[in-house]
Amino acid sequence: MLGCNECQVGKMSLSYITYMTWLGEEMVMVPDFPAWVCDVCGRREYDQLAMARLSMLLNSEAGKPVSRPRTIHPVKGHKSARPNVSD
Numbered sequence: 001m002l003g004c005n006e007c008q009v010g011k012m013s014l015s016y017i018t019y020m021t022w023l024g025e026e027m028v029m030v031p032d033f034p035a036w037v038c039d040v041c042g043r044r045e046y047d048q049l050a051m052a053r054l055s056m057l058l059n060s061e062a063g064k065p066v067s068r069p070r071t072i073h074p075v076k077g078h079k080s081a082r083p084n085v086s087d
């Protein structure tokens, strides 16, 4: 029986939750994902094997790095330089 590391009194029991994660800018929901949930404080610990499988699945599906900072290309506008207007 797994004890809870958070509250020290609860017991972790296996239940199936909907795991949500971000894949780039898309939210991915994984229903029926195995997680150990504390019956006292509600702390969740995800099954390591399931996590590994999930990340493998997501990586193969995406085929691109999860968090890539969006590069902004500044548009070079041709501002018409006004000739010096003097009174």
Ligand SMILES: [Zn+2]
Pocket (backbone or CB within 6 Å): 004, 005, 006, 007, 008, 009, 010, 011, 038, 039, 040, 041, 042, 043
């Ligand atoms: Zn707990």
